[in-house]
Amino acid sequence: MDIRQLRYFIAIAEEGQITAAAKRLQMAQPPLSQQLKQMEDELGVALVERIGKRIELTEAGATLYKQALNITHQLEEALTEVKETGDGIRGMLSIGVSALSAYRLPEQIRQYQQHYPLIRYQVWKGDTQLLSDWLEKRTIEVAIVRLPHSLGNCVTIPLEEEPFVLIVPAGSPLSMNNEIAMRDVAQHPLIMPSTPGLGIYEMLTKEFTRLGVSPHVICECPDISLTVSLVAAGVATALIPHSAWETHKNENIHCLMVTGTSVSSSAAIVWHAERHLSKAARHFIEMFAPKTGAPDS
Amino acid sequence: MDIRQLRYFIAIAEEGQITAAAKRLQMAQPPLSQQLKQMEDELGVALVERIGKRIELTEAGATLYKQALNITHQLEEALTEVKETGDGIRGMLSIGVSALSAYRLPEQIRQYQQHYPLIRYQVWKGDTQLLSDWLEKRTIEVAIVRLPHSLGNCVTIPLEEEPFVLIVPAGSPLSMNNEIAMRDVAQHPLIMPSTPGLGIYEMLTKEFTRLGVSPHVICECPDISLTVSLVAAGVATALIPHSAWETHKNENIHCLMVTGTSVSSSAAIVWHAERHLSKAARHFIEMFAPKTGAPDS
DNA sequence: TACATCCATATGAAAAAAGTATGAAAGACA
DNA sequence: TGTCTTTCATACTTTTTTCATATGGATGTA
Structure with missing residues (x-):
């Protein structure tokens, strides 16, 4: 029993007549009769009742019709789902x-x-x-x-490059300014938004070294929102990508542009x-x- | 896309290997490869990823696998349901x-x-x-x-024949007896468990005529339990099939065998x-x- | 590097499905 | 009632599909 036969049977059930069903299926009538008989043989069950010229579904046939509708619909949906999955939608x-x-x-x-x-x-x-x-x-x-x-x-x-900014607690003296030189960042307690071994940490460290200063790292925190909270609490300052400032900014922290460096994130x-x-x-x-x-x- | 191909794909997905799947399906490997390719062409989607010797399902393939399991199971259940329906179970x-x-x-x-x-x-x-x-x-x-x-x-x-019995209210004088002649039934107010034109009514009427008596029909009621209630309430007596008495009997009515007649229900x-x-x-x-x-x- | 394993392609054979021709039975209608 | 049409079933042929064998290329392994 395959899908094709189920479709055949649906047509027969709906047309109530093999000839009409064959026409709808765009095929000749004899092969359709054959397929119907073959299905009945396979199931060992009469699916239609031959009443003279007319044909009528038996209860088993009605059951098969309902199920065939289910299954063919399910198959169609499954195939479109597979196609959509393949197409990435x-x-x-x-x-x-x-x-x-x-x-x-x-x-x-x-x-x-x-x-x-x-x-x-x-x-x-x-x-x-x-x-x-x-x-x-x-x-x-x-x-x-x-x-x-x-x-x-x-x-x-x-993706697009963006500069680092220094965020500082809102009340700190630094918050009076709008920018700060990279080498001056080293003078303030700093939270690194990363840990040793990771790219950002190494990159920033290298940049401080290049400028001949040593940053006053008092905390390493690879979680950006936690870093921001620490700054807001007044623990220290932190270098973070500008866009991170945009999404986390609030009244408890202040942001300074960092000058005198080419490092960017x-x-x-x-x-x-x-x-x-x-x-x-x-x-x-x-x-x-x-x-x-x-x-x- | 037909059921056979879904089964093939299930085997491929579960074996993770076309050769093994072919073995499980008891067929040669090349036709299975062909069918797989044909399915991919039909769907316009890659179903497996060929990684050297190995084969792995794509996401679309995984989707198809799940759906194929569904559909084949549903088909199986549908077929047994149809068979059972045809077998009358x-x-x-x-x-x-x-x-x-x-x-x-x-x-x-x-x-x-x-x-x-x-x-x-x-x-x-x-x-x-x-x-x-x-x-x-x-x-x-x-x-x-x-x-x-x-x-x-x-x-x-x-089905098996059964005699009529006369049911009477429990307190009535008739309830002292255990049987009554058919012709004597005509002397008592009677409820017919039927209406003119129906078989039972005509049959009983004919029998009374044959016996040369005329029944005292005061009520016609084609509902058997209502008839019994009427008798229990003391309205009249009623002729009902014996088995009807068996199922409706209670302490408010008494039952008499009817003799002198061959009518039966x-x-x-x-x-x-x-x-x-x-x-x-x-x-x-x-x-x-x-x-x-x-x-x- | 040789070998085994696995997938893909090509080609021919077998099986299945569809088509054509035709007959029998049932309903329609004069 | 007897044609005439319609409908389903059967016999036979053609076409299509599916499968198997042979073989080559690629990959991982001893």
């Missing part, structure tokens, strides 16, 4: 973000949602090492990280170089890193 | 009963249920004319009526002579009129 998109990039994600997903409303998401947050593991294990398909990263065997597409979308990327992931990359064009697999 | 059995036979039905259905637990019922109650209409319109498949009936074009299988199962009888209906007939054997269509 339906399915699961699993994304990993580093702590410093996490704040961007909600807006990105909201935007993506408007174009692809059927997509569902898995969002993971973790440090570079975890992201790398997750990419490897396919827990996530793409990751959004801060550059520089240390992920091996990955395609990296940088740049987020990037990365994914495993030798892996199949789902259409959904490609769409995501296209939307947020459109200049590069979407990779072709 | 599942489905709808619609039965009509006359008022005088209704009291038997619950026990009959209870009994039938024990053999065919998947059968569901539609039970209708009405007079001969209604039953005839319902048989004609296929509202009901079989009817249980009192003989004689006036149903045209029907097969009739009588007999229920019968009837059905449309030229109609297809469902297996379920045949089973029902076999169970309650086994002597005749089941008719063959």
Whole structure:
């Protein structure tokens, strides 16, 4: 019993007549009679009652008709679902973000949602090492990280660059100013939005070294919102990407532009170089890193 | 896309390998590869990812796998349901009963249920004319009526015969006796469990005429339990089939055997002579009129 | 590097499905 | 009642689909 036969039977049931059903199916009548008989033989059950010229469903036939409708509908829906999944307009998109990039994600997903409303998401947050593991294990398909990263065997597409800003507690003397030189940042207690070994930490440290100063790091905190809270509480100052300031700003902290340095932060979308990327992931990359064009697999 | 291909895909998905899937399906590997490719072409979607020797499902493939499991299971269940319906162990059995036979039905259905637990019922109650209409319109498949009936074009299988009894109010003088002659029944106010034109009414009337007496009919009531209530209330006496007495007896009425007459009541199962009888209906007939054997269509 | 394993392609054989021709039975209508 | 039409079933042929065998390329392994 296959789908084709179910469709045949639906036509027969609805037309109430083999000849008409054959016409509707655009086929000759004899093969349809044959198929009907074959179905009855296979099931060992009479599906129709031959009353002279007319034909009428038996109870078993009526049961089969209902079920056949169900099944063919379900199959159709299944196929469109598969097609949509293949086309990337339906399915699961699993994304990993580093702590410093996490704040961007909600807006990105909201935007993506408007174009692809059927997509569902898995969002993971973790440090570079975890992201790398997750990419490897396919827990996530793409990751959004801060550059520089240390992920091996990955395609990296940088998003726009942005400067670092220094955030300080609202009441502190520094909050009178609107900018500060990078080398002067070293004079103030500093929270690093990262930990040793990670890209940002190393990059900032290197920059201070280049300027011949040594920062007064009193805290390392790889969670951006916690970092901001610490600053708001007056614990210290912190260097964070400008956009992170935009999303976390409040009346308890003040922001200073940092001058006299070229270090900047740049987020990037990365994914495993030798892996199949789902259409959904490609769409995501296209939307947020459109200049590069979407990779072709 | 047909069921066969879904089964193929299930095997491929579960084995994770075309060769192994082919072995499990007891077929050669090349045609399976072909079918897989054909499915991908039809859907316009990659279902598996060829990673060197290995094969892995894409998201679309995983979606198809889940749906394929659903659909094949549903098909299997549908087919067994159709078979069972055809075999008469599942489905709808619609039965009509006359008022005088209704009291038997619950026990009959209870009994039938024990053999065919998947059968569901539609039970209708009405007079001969209604039953005839319902048989004609296929509202009901079989009817249980009192003989004689006036149903045209029907097969009739009588159930066992049973005598009429006279029921009288518990306190009445008649309740001292245990039997009464038919001709003496005419001396007492009588409720006929039927109305003119119906079989039972005519049969009883004819019998009184034959005996040269005229019954004192003060009420006609084609509802047996209402008839019994009327007697219990002391309105009159009533002639009813013995089994009706058995099911309705209570302390307010007394029962007398009727002698000096050969009239008896007999229920019968009837059905449309030229109609297809469902297996379920045949089973029902076999169970309650086994002597005749089941008719063959 | 040789070997085994797995998938893909090509080609021919077998099976299944569809088409054509035709007959029998049932309803319609003069 | 007897044609005439309609409808389903059967016999036979053609076409399509599916499967199997042979074989080559790619990948991972001893």
